[in-house]
Structure formats: structure tokens, C-alpha cells
Amino acid sequence: MHPILKLVLQRIALGILLLFAASAMIFGLTEALPGDAAQAVLGQGATEEALANLRREMGLDQPAITRYFQWLGGIVQGDLGTSITNRLDIATSISNRLGNTLFLAFWAAVFSVPLAIFLGLLAVRYQNRWPDKVISGATLATISIPEFLIGYVLVYFIAVQLGWFAPLALISDSMSLGQKLHAIALPVIVLTMVVLAHMMRMTRAAILNVMQSAYIETAELKGLSTFNVIRKHAFPNAIAPIVTVVMLNLAYLVVGVVVVEVVFVYPGMGQYLVDAVVKRDVPVVLACGVIFAGIYISLNLIADLVSILANPRLRHPK
Amino acid sequence: MTEPLLKVRGLKIGATVYPPGEKPRDIEIVHGVDFDLMPGKVLGLIGESGAGKSTIGLASMAYGRGGVKITGGEVWVNGRDILKSSLKDIRKLRGGEVTYVSQSAAASFNPAKQIMEQVTEAAILQGKFSKKDAEARAVELFRKLGLPDPENIGRRYPHQVSGGQLQRCMTALALCPEPDLVVFDEPTTALDVTTQIDVLAAIKDAIRDTGVAALYITHDLAVVAQVSDDIMVLKMGDMVEYGATDQIINHPREDYTKALVSVRSIEHPEKSPAGEPVLKCEHITARYKGTQFDVLHDVNVELYPGQTLAVVGESGSGKSTLARVITGLLPPRDGKIIFDGRELTPDLSSRPIDDLRELQMIYQMADTAMNPRQTVGTIIGRPLEFYFGLKGEAKQKRIQELLDEIELGKGFQDRYPAELSGGQKQRVCIARALAAKPKLIICDEVTSALDPLVADGILKLLLELQKIEDVAYLFITHDLATVRAIADSIAVMYQGRVQRYGGKTEVLTPPFDDYTDLLLSSVPEMKLGWLEDVLANRKMESAGN
Numbered sequence A: 001m002h003p004i005l006k007l008v009l010q011r012i013a014l015g016i017l018l019l020f021a022a023s024a025m026i027f028g029l030t031e032a033l034p035g036d037a038a039q040a041v042l043g044q045g046a047t048e049e050a051l052a053n054l055r056r057e058m059g060l061d062q063p064a065i066t067r068y069f070q071w072l073g074g075i076v077q078g079d080l081g082t083s084i085t086n087r088l089d090i091a092t093s094i095s096n097r098l099g100n101t102l103f104l105a106f107w108a109a110v111f112s113v114p115l116a117i118f119l120g121l122l123a124v125r126y127q128n129r130w131p132d133k134v135i136s137g138a139t140l141a142t143i144s145i146p147e148f149l150i151g152y153v154l155v156y157f158i159a160v161q162l163g164w165f166a167p168l169a170l171i172s173d174s175m176s177l178g179q180k181l182h183a184i185a186l187p188v189i190v191l192t193m194v195v196l197a198h199m200m201r202m203t204r205a206a207i208l209n210v211m212q213s214a215y216i217e218t219a220e221l222k223g224l225s226t227f228n229v230i231r232k233h234a235f236p237n238a239i240a241p242i243v244t245v246v247m248l249n250l251a252y253l254v255v256g257v258v259v260v261e262v263v264f265v266y267p268g269m270g271q272y273l274v275d276a277v278v279k280r281d282v283p284v285v286l287a288c289g290v291i292f293a294g295i296y297i298s299l300n301l302i303a304d305l306v307s308i309l310a311n312p313r314l315r316h317p318k
Numbered sequence B: 001m002t003e004p005l006l007k008v009r010g011l012k013i014g015a016t017v018y019p020p021g022e023k024p025r026d027i028e029i030v031h032g033v034d035f036d037l038m039p040g041k042v043l044g045l046i047g048e049s050g051a052g053k054s055t056i057g058l059a060s061m062a063y064g065r066g067g068v069k070i071t072g073g074e075v076w077v078n079g080r081d082i083l084k085s086s087l088k089d090i091r092k093l094r095g096g097e098v099t100y101v102s103q104s105a106a107a108s109f110n111p112a113k114q115i116m117e118q119v120t121e122a123a124i125l126q127g128k129f130s131k132k133d134a135e136a137r138a139v140e141l142f143r144k145l146g147l148p149d150p151e152n153i154g155r156r157y158p159h160q161v162s163g164g165q166l167q168r169c170m171t172a173l174a175l176c177p178e179p180d181l182v183v184f185d186e187p188t189t190a191l192d193v194t195t196q197i198d199v200l201a202a203i204k205d206a207i208r209d210t211g212v213a214a215l216y217i218t219h220d221l222a223v224v225a226q227v228s229d230d231i232m233v234l235k236m237g238d239m240v241e242y243g244a245t246d247q248i249i250n251h252p253r254e255d256y257t258k259a260l261v262s263v264r265s266i267e268h269p270e271k272s273p274a275g276e277p278v279l280k281c282e283h284i285t286a287r288y289k290g291t292q293f294d295v296l297h298d299v300n301v302e303l304y305p306g307q308t309l310a311v312v313g314e315s316g317s318g319k320s321t322l323a324r325v326i327t328g329l330l331p332p333r334d335g336k337i338i339f340d341g342r343e344l345t346p347d348l349s350s351r352p353i354d355d356l357r358e359l360q361m362i363y364q365m366a367d368t369a370m371n372p373r374q375t376v377g378t379i380i381g382r383p384l385e386f387y388f389g390l391k392g393e394a395k396q397k398r399i400q401e402l403l404d405e406i407e408l409g410k411g412f413q414d415r416y417p418a419e420l421s422g423g424q425k426q427r428v429c430i431a432r433a434l435a436a437k438p439k440l441i442i443c444d445e446v447t448s449a450l451d452p453l454v455a456d457g458i459l460k461l462l463l464e465l466q467k468i469e470d471v472a473y474l475f476i477t478h479d480l481a482t483v484r485a486i487a488d489s490i491a492v493m494y495q496g497r498v499q500r501y502g503g504k505t506e507v508l509t510p511p512f513d514d515y516t517d518l519l520l521s522s523v524p525e526m527k528l529g530w531l532e533d534v535l536a537n538r539k540m541e542s543a544g545n
Helices: A003-032 A037-042 A048-058 A064-076 A090-125 A130-144 A147-161 A177-211 A214-221 A226-255 A258-263 A269-278 A282-310 B053-059 B087-093 B115-125 B131-144 B163-175 B193-210 B221-227 B245-250 B255-261 B319-327 B353-358 B376-388 B392-405 B422-435 B452-469 B480-486 B514-521 B530-536
Strands: B006-017 B025-037 B042-046 B069-077 B098-101 B181-185 B213-218 B230-235 B238-244 B279-286 B296-303 B308-312 B334-339 B359-362 B440-444 B472-477 B489-494 B497-503
Touching: A003 A064, A003 A282, A037 A048, A037 A282, A064 A282, A090 A130, A090 A177, A090 A226, A090 A269, A090 A282, A130 A177, A147 A177, A147 A258, A177 A226, A177 A258, A214 A226, A214 B098, A226 A282, A258 A269, A269 A282, B006 B053, B025 B053, B025 B069, B025 B238, B042 B053, B042 B221, B053 B181, B053 B213, B098 B163, B115 B131, B115 B163, B131 B163, B131 B193, B163 B181, B163 B193, B193 B221, B193 B514, B193 B530, B213 B221, B221 B230, B221 B245, B221 B530, B230 B245, B230 B255, B238 B245, B238 B255, B245 B255, B255 B452, B279 B319, B296 B308, B296 B319, B296 B489, B296 B497, B308 B319, B308 B480, B319 B359, B319 B440, B319 B472, B353 B359, B353 B376, B359 B422, B376 B392, B376 B422, B392 B422, B422 B452, B452 B472, B452 B480, B472 B480, B489 B514, B497 B514
Parallel strands: B042 B213, B042 B230, B098 B181, B181 B213, B308 B472, B308 B489, B359 B440, B440 B472
Antiparallel strands: B006 B025, B006 B069, B230 B238, B279 B296, B279 B334, B489 B497
């Protein structure tokens, strides 16, 4: 077998294993919370008898292990269970909201990733000169301010004072793509500001590290311009660390947007999860947890695979 | 009369240094050097590290490595002063008129790109050839340089060819744009001795066939004597002597040049085996964890008290692995290690402390073998505390004795490794090994990172200490001149086996087996025409290229 195929298969198997471990952990943690779904439905005043009946009806009298595998079996078949607050199928409710979250994350990534890499290249090109300092300083400032603060500041100035965008990012299926983009402009700006610094600084550091190599000197002595040296010789060797940090930030864009979604009242997964936690809707919390874990693991898996494929020693063995 | 291709006048080069604990300051590293190079000629630049030879070579491309800056003088290439040229014009010169071959091709090729793309890049960029013509020329050069499968080798990645092959590819890279001048910066130094000779011959032929001029930079006078028309000897940024190759090699005028020519003239009469051996390796066979082949096969050697056994071989011959087995870092698969009459346990962790004390090591890179945050006193004092429990006065007294033995004297106790020269660092490592009062010291390539004159000093010190302390050395090296200088007995290793073993005179006297012959004949000699003679009389092809 080609060694790279073996490595890739190993990583994928490891990813799947990790996903199972994460699902067990999420399930275990919700089990450890006091009270259960039956208690949540009936409230504090319920009689023991009523609770026991409901538990039997919901299958909660079974041991935890049995319920875990029943739940897991459902997930594998695409059945995420039923919400206990509105009795709706979770998969149906989530698909719409997950779509919205991915839509927001996608557009934030479309702007932030190329911008971060370009700024990183620029910072290396003008290392320790004013463009480098301005880029580093500005991105560091945006990451240091909490995102909800940036969010409210933007809402006040851009939406309320200038009136360019709506303060709330409400979208629906009937809107055109242009209308949707206009609606999510502010959250996209906030998310871009939050993830920009990390990616840009990693790009800068990874390329600077490569710039110490002897082959960079070879390229300079061939008469290449500084920017071409960076683009043709340094960047291809810095891909692995850059992709890793990009994927980490993409995962954050999907999983970590809860605060931003709440600020802009955006109908995504974050809102849904917060609602479910407040209402003690355990099946929904479980479903959201597993989906977040899945996204996180698969993005990091992609980063791993890209790193493997970017290594010429593995791609072209002796 | 033709104009010189390269004319250097009053070249001064400076750098900024950052001494620990002090403010950065500017120093001058080349103090006004003049020379001319005619088209098609080869000038050898020779000197020890810090002589400024690479810096001068790169100045002919108006390039300063790291914080190095050209601070004064003129560098004329093809009739114009490149130090007054714009950056745009300098970029036309680099990779077009003047090209560069570095010491380590392995580091100088971009690992992510195919060889062909890198070899032809400059020629295409500088508009000398179209992509198609550049590739045709590259294949032609690959053939001329003796690379296997010249049609297809360009499609490989740098890690897919050997070190010697890559060095030839680097030469092809430099010659591809049809430059007027190539700067060769120690192009064979990193190679094994039997590979070096082939690469050297390939470079020499390529220079002759293309009619290119060259600056050939090296610290090895014997190597430069084979390729250059003229030689310039440099020391600490000044020119010491400049003349035709024959004059420099056979009739040097300056004392420094004489010292370089006569380096490695230590006379060490062979001692014959006496008493019980301090170390006996019996049928050692070893392999690394997770691999399927043995790297040592049935190795049998003996070493007597107060004597030196030199283990010689090229990279991959298993000589360092033997050291790892003896020290217990790599337990052997089979065989016994008898040390001072008792059998050592295979594994380091189960050896009693006295076994550890009596067997010390000195490494090639003194830099990485010392904690940069500890003073010399702490470094040497540690084994005194650990093995003998010395403290306070007694410890200080012993540290000073050891410093005296390695000829460093007072005031060195409080210095940090960064404040020492390469030779001084290695001396401290020797003192640290001696502090344990060992019966055997394993010296792993201890002089290969040092300049020839400094290395000579270290070898003399080691011989001196051997007389005083009656310690035995297992001396691992690839350098046969070192072996002649220090050994009592020699083991020649090749592909994990001891190829030839015995007293020094016996091993170095013909008739030889083919490998020993190849190894011995590949050591450059300070003689004009040596390269051609050797290649004409070879019995065996070297493996490493």
C-alpha cells in the first residue's frame, strides 16, 4: 500500500474513533446533570407516580448504557430524536439552523482566510517595518476586544447611526442571495475581526520560519524579487502550519459563534443551543453537541490530511 | 589585454554582532581585499572559518548573508561596479551573470519542488533560455556531470536523490543560465571522502568544458589545489598570500600559508597491545528498533589501556552505532561487551554508576553538548559532584586543575559556552569527560567541525592527556589524516562490518582490500594533478554518489 494511503486511512479511522468518544462524553455529561427529561417536562411539582409513568413512556427507566446505544443507533441512521419542549423532530429543526450557521461561517471564511494569508505575506515582505507593525497591531487589537462588544459597537455606529445595515441579522428562505448577504454583513465583519489575527500571525510566523532556510538564499541568489521568493519558495513549505490554524479557526466559526448569533439574533445553531439549554431540552443539547463535535473533528482531520499531502517526502517516497 | 571579469578593489565588509549582555555593535569582518579574476579562470579562496572567504564570494553577487553588509570598496563585474547598481540590476546579475553553489545542496534545494524546475528557474527568469531550451540544457548538464538517468532525474524531488547527486544537481543549477562566473562555496565539504572525489572531478570537468570562471571557496588546501589556477589565502578578513597554485602549494612564502600546507603533521608512533584489553567487543550485532536489517554485523574489536583505536568509515558505515552499543544506548541483538575484565549489561539503565563513570563520551558538536545557560565551572563541576561528591573548595580546586590540563587557565570558570571559540568549547567537553576519571573515552568525530589548525591543537591535547591520565580512546572519524595522527590500531568499517582491523602500520600498508584502497586513495593530497592520478588508478566505484 502507498504509505500516504495508509496514513490517510489511519487518520480517518482515528477521527471516527474520536467522534464516538466525544459522543460518549457528551452523553455522560448530560447524564451527570441533576434531574432528567421527565422532570423537565413535568416541572418541580410533579408526583413520583406521574414521573415514573412518563419515564417509562420515554424509555428513561432503562439503564444509561442501553439508552446511549439506542441514541447512538438513532444518530447513525440520521434520527436525532424528538425535542421534549415542542415535540418536533430535532433533525428537521436543526437542518435549517445548521444551514444558516454554515452560511454565516462560509461567508466569514471567504473574507477572512484570503485576507489573513495576504496580510501575513505582506507582513513578512515588510518585516519589522511599518506595514508589518500596523498589521500586527491592528489585528491584535481586534482579537483583544470581546466579540460582543465589537458587535454592539458596530450595531450602534454602522446600523443605528449610519443606517447602512440592519442591526438584526434576520434571514429567511424567501430572500435572494444579495439580500441575505446584506443581512449578515455585520456578523461577518465581527467574525472576520475575531479570527483574522490568529491566522495572520500564524501565517507570518510559519513563513518567517521557512525564510531562514538555505533554499530561500538560493532563490534570492537566482535574482527573484522578494515577493516571488516568498510566494514561490517560502509559502509552499509553510502550507501545513497555515492550514492547521485556518481549520482551527473555521471550526471556531461554526462552533464558537454562539455569542455573535445571540448579539445579532441570527437564527443559527448557537441560538438553538442556548434556547435548549435554558429549557433543559436534553435531546436537543445532545444533538447539537454531537454535530459540533463532528464538525470540529472533521475540520481538524482535513487539516491533518492536508499537512500529510503537503509533505513531498510522504507524497513522493524514495 | 583582456579586461578582468571580476575586479575587486578595497572590499570592506561589516556585520552587526549581538554579544550576550552587551549592546549590539558593528564590526568589520573583511578589511580591504583586492583581486582580479580573468574570464575562464579559477581562483581558490582559502582560509579557516571566520576568514571571510564565503562573505567575499557572496560579495561578488552584491549579497550579504544575515546581517552582513558591504561597507566599502568596489566590485566590478563585466566592467561595471555592482555595488553602485540598483537592486533591479543586481537581480539581473544574480542567477544570470554570476551564480552560486552552496555547501549543503540538501538544504539549498526547495524540498517542495522538483529538481528540474529549480535548476532551470534562474535561466528562464533571466530570459536566457525558453523553458524548453533550459530543460534541454539542464539534461545536457546532468549528463556531463555524470548523473544517472539524466533524462528523468529532473522529475525527482530533492529528497529522492543522494547527497552527492544533489551536489551535482546544484552545480547544474549554477551552470544552467550560462553564467560568466560561478561561486563554489565549499561544494564538497559535506560529502563523504569517496564521494567528494567524484563530485570534485565532475565540477572540474564542467568548469573546463563550459569555459566559465569560478571562485572556489574551501578550507581544504588539498582540494583547492586540484581545481584552481590561482589561490588567495585569507585570515581574519585580510589577504595573507595570493599567487599561482603551484607557488602556494610548493613554495609558500608566509608562515600562515606554511602552517596550512603542513597541517596534520603530528607524528604518533604506534603502541603495540599490552596487558589486558580495557574494552573487548565480541560478535556485536545490532539493529535499530522497528527496522528489518542489522546495522552492525559480527563486530569484533579490542582496545588496550592508554591506547587509541580509530574506527573509520563513511556515513552509514555503522561507526556511530558501535559507539551507541558500547555506551548502552542501543542494546545489541547479539554479542558481548567486556569492559575492564567484566561484562557490561546491554542496557544503559541497568549499569552501576561506576561503569557509567569509567566510560565517557565527547561529541562532534561541542555546541549542542553543553547547556548554554551554565558556566564552564558548572559544566565541569557537575561530574565531580555526581561521581565523587566533591563540594566547595575541593571542587573548585579540581575544576581549576582540569582547566589547566586543557590549557584554558584562569578566568574561564565563569564564562558561558557562547563566549568560547569552537576549539575552546571542545576543550571544555574534554575536561568534562576527564573529570569523571574514565578508563575509556569515546570520541565521536570530535575534530570534524573544527578548522584544521584548531583540530590539530585538539589532537595534540588528546595525545598529551592520554600520556598523563593513561586513558584509552575509541576514536570515531571519517578523516584518515586524523587517524594517522592519533591511532594505535584501526578498524575500517564498511556497511556495518569491520572490513580491515589491526595495528596502524599493518592496516595502512598494502596490499589493501578494494574498499580500504578506495577510502585511502580518496583522501585529497596536497599535490597538483593528484585528482587525475587517483581516478585513473581506481579499482572500485564509490557507492555514495
